[in-house]
Amino acid sequence: MTRSDLFSFTPGAVVVATGAAAAVGATSYPLGSLVRPGPGFFPLILAIALMVMGVGVLVETYVKTRATTTETPATDTRFAWGALGCTFVSLLVFALSVERIGFVPATMILIAICGLVERGRDWQKLVLVAICISVLGSVVFIWGLGLPISAFGGS
Amino acid sequence: MELLEGIQTGLLTALSWHALLYCFIGVSVGTFVGVLPGIGALAAISLALPLTYYLDPTDALIMLAGIFYGAQYGGSTASILLNLPGTxxxxxxxxxGYPLAQQGKAPLAIFVTAINSFVGSSIAILLVMGFAPVIAEFALEFGAEDYFAVILLGLVAASTLTIGSPFKALSMVALGLLLGMVGTDVNTGQFRFTFGFFELADGFSIVAVAMGLFGVSEIIANIGQSQSVIQKVGHIRFRDMLPTRAEWRQIIWPTLRGSGIGSFVGALPGTGPGIASLMAYATELRLSKTPERFGNGALEGISAPEAANNASVQSAFIPMLSLGIPGDAIVAVLMGAMILHGITPGPNLINQEPQMFWGLIMSFWVGNLMLLILNIPLIGMWVKLLSIPYHLLYPGILVFICIGVYSADNNVFDIFVVLGFGVLGYIMRRTGFPATPVLLGFILGPLLEENFRRAMLLSKGDATVFFTSPISAVFMVLSLIFISSVFVPGLRDRLARKRPEVVEDPE
Known part of the structure; x- marks a missing residue:
């Protein structure tokens, strides 16, 4: 069994582990009785179901890798680390900054981070987008819906 | 005549100026997100959801539903012109559709899909009007165990009838149900799985989970892909759109069959428009005397699936309005919207809120007529939209996702929740785990647990009640058949092969 084969078992293993963790969590709440199921009862059933299904996924992967031992699994598209990282960082920064520096600056930062990652970036148009979004967002959400954040500066 | 009375009430509601306005906004936004590949109706609805807090619940629902079925109209445009499905x-x-466009018949294809969408929707709306009240009346007799069983059936059907691994889908249902447990237990006040976060006392916000799983993850997946820029669509003239007499004759039966299949599939809890259009296509392929034309621009090949997916979207409201059980993830979010507005969807809805029930249904007619106008004479406007490059679009969408989810509860915590579910959604997408069952489970989890506990209490702890109550027993047996079909692969294949034949009878 090669390394990539082992790697293909990760999803199923993660599901089983999640189920196990949830089961541990569920048993820390009162289980109650069948007549009056407590807050831990239903989650425990679900956690067990999750583990069983995770085992199902593992078995399925095993059957599949057995069937295609000679061929290496073709990965058609790469995992988009760049896109993932860019989205992660931009949302994180927005969440941390919006209440401190205001909606408009936070928007600018988010769009700038997205622009940094994009290869064929067009700063001029991106600035235009940023201005449109800032104005539209401020009008709809701050002025229209009265959210407790300011367009500029902390709230 | 209850039906006529209902229609009258509904028309009064749906034709008020504000209902018309919100219906128009809904279907326009729906067409917009349908036309653009990379933003789905689900993301759009979750985005619009916080905005509707300030509206009258009926108007809110009319608008959100408009986004849902409007997107089905728009979705075909990008498929035909770019070979990229908008939804x-x-x-x-x-x-x-794309082969037709390559033959220079794009206007014809667009016209045909719009007309088919309208016919499919109309037939399904008639069925909603006829069946939803009847089923609701029947469902008034439902006890807690029956509800438990029917919700379970919906969840099991949704995850076993999908394309791809049923184990993965079922495990995602379980995960979704567990996510639904997060927060304060209503019966005892116990905090569950909150990890010390006070923000989780009310559980995860529906908006944040839906936007993360469907909005953010879709954006991540789309950024990585090279964008095919629209070269030239050409001018779409109304003159080129009209089918000839022979072409009309060619599409009439596929359209009706597609509508029938779509209405039937959509009304089943747990099956969405994707399966409906797939089945309609397969049926036409099998019935056709010239199957070799399919894939090379057969008109039947676009009319049947388009009629089917629109029909299924409308008939998905049957279980939602009559039983309070959503057929797919989008309807589940709509249901979440109703609950947020303090309205419990279910068999009592039609009696307690007749104005909302009939107003919504009548707004479907209004909305579909608007869509016909938006998608035939005004199609050129939407086609221009396709020329906006994605890298200018998505930063704006991200900002609106953040601020939209923030506005739901005025809480930055929810942005982190979106972020978490976005990353999870992307990883799930890459590893073949479907996101729809997670959302269905998440929304139905609390309902399922509540009915389970109530059934247990009423039966004094006798777990066999699920099989001794006749209504519940039927649903439980159906669920078991679906589940066993997963473990017995041969049975699953046989079911899959049989299914198109079963629903072939045109309604």
Whole structure:
């Protein structure tokens, strides 16, 4: 069994582990009785179901890798680390900054981070987008819906 | 005549100026997100959801539903012109729609899909009007165990009837149900799985989970892909759109069959427009005397699936309005919207809120007429939209996702929740775990647990009640058949092969 084969078992293993963790969590709440199921009862059933299904996924992967031992699994598209990282960082920064520096600056930062990652970036148009979004967002959400954040500066 | 009375009430509601306005906004936004590949109706609805807090619940629902069925109209445009499905459900339309466009028949294809969408929707709306009240009346007799069983059936059907691994889908249902447990237990006040976060006392916000799983993850997946820029669509003239007499004759039966299949599939809890259009296409392929034309621009190949996916979207409201059980993830979010507005969807809805029930249904007619206008004479406007490059679009969408989810509760915590579910959604997408069952489970989890506990209490702890109550027993047996079909692969294949034949009878 090669390394990539082992790697293909990760999803199923993660599901089983999640189920196990949830089961541990569920048993820390009162289980109650069948007549009056407590807050831990239903989650425990679900956690067990999750583990069983995770085992199902593992078995399925095993059957599949057995069937295609000679061929290496073709990965058609790469995992988009760049896109993932860019989205992660931009949302994180927005969440941390919006209440401190205001909606408009936070928007600018988010769009700038997205622009940094994009290869064929067009700063001029991106600035235009940023201005449109800032104005539209401020009008709809701050002025229209009265959210407790300011367009500029902390709230 | 209750029905006529209902229609009258509904028309009064749906034709008020504000209902018309919100219906128009809804269907326009729906067409917009349907046309643009990379933003789905689900993301759009979750985005609009916080905005509707300030509206009258009926108007809110009319608008959100408009986004839902409007997107089905728009979805075919990008499929035909770019070979890129605007919505996942429009993927089938690419098969014959794009070849038609290559033959210079794009205007004809667009016209045909719009007309088919309208016919499919109309037939399904008639069925909603006829069946939803009847089923609701029947469902008034339902006890807690029956509800438990029917919700379970919906969840099991949704995850076993999907394309791809049923184990993965079922495990995602379980995960979704567990996510639904997060927060304060209503019966005892116990905090569950909150990890010390006070923000989780009310559980995860529906908006944040839906936007993360469907909005953010879709954006991540789309950024990585090279964008096919629209070269030239050409001018779409109304003159080129009209089918000839022979072409009308060619599409009339496929359209009706597609509508029938779509209405039937959509009304089942747990099956969405994707399966409906796939089945309609397969049926036409099998019935056709010249199957070799399919894939090379057969008109039947776009009319049947388009009629089917629109019909299924409308008939998905049957279980939602009559039983309070959503057929797919989008309807589940709509249901979440109703609950947020303090209205419990279910058999009592039609009696307690007749104005909302009939107003919504009548607004479907209004909305579909608007869509017909938006998608035939005004199609050129939407086609221009396709020339906006994605890298200018998505930063704006991200900002609106953040601020939209923030506005739901004025809480930055929810942005982190979106972020978490976005990353999770992307990883799930890459590893073949479907996101729809997670959301269905998440929304139905609390309902399922509540009915389970109530059934247990009423039966004094006798777990066999689920099989001794006749209504519940039927649903439980159906669920068991679906589940066993997963473990017995041969049975699953046989069911899959049989299914198109079963629903072939035109309604």
């Amino acid at each position: 996942a459900t429009a993927a089938i339309t690419c098969l014959d």
